[in-house]
Amino acid sequence: AQSVTQLDSQVPVFEEAPVELRCNYSSSVSVYLFWYVQYPNQGLQLLLKYLSGSTLVKGINGFEAEFNKSQTSFHLRKPSVHISDTAEYFCAVSDSGGYQKVTFGIGTKLQVIP
């Protein structure tokens, strides 16, 4: 069984400043890792995913994340945020040994301040 910890429930940041949203996971097997974004009154959309290969993955809207196996982390970053990035961000994990159900973190609300 896996678990996901998102250390920050809310992150306020000024527009054009950089941001990092933290995610740690635990699992006894190899995993796939995902970041999803949820805008108000909408479902979740995939931002990016790590399956294998390069540990730095780039996603939509200028976001990127780095897989760190030794620290069991998958932090999400953006060098310069925009007002439109205000949303809730979910880190998620699934086993890589076949199609398995996905476990989500509690979510981090990113509030971009003008």
Next chain:
Amino acid sequence: SAVISQKPSRDICQRGTSLTIQCQVDSQVTMMFWYRQQPGQSLTLIATANQGSEATYESGFVIDKFPISRPNLTFSTLTVSNMSPEDSSIYLCSAATGVKGSPLHFGNGTRLTVT
């Protein structure tokens, strides 16, 4: 990527009644799931909707409370039965192709309030 239509988008229901939520996917998908999203909590998987057979429920969820149908590859329903205020939540339909590492696609959710 799959587009998922979910309805109703929101509803206010009285205690003791039932609500059926519909989920339509615009392409054939292997996997369909129902999640519950409560404030301050992570998304919780209710069940996997299996085509033509009984759904697979997660711990803490039972068929009598959350009956699910999936008559074909693109359509599923979730019923919330005998509702109580504790059932107030957002219910999300999601789907995936079933290929290893394939992401989940989500509907916009149904915001349910039970009074």
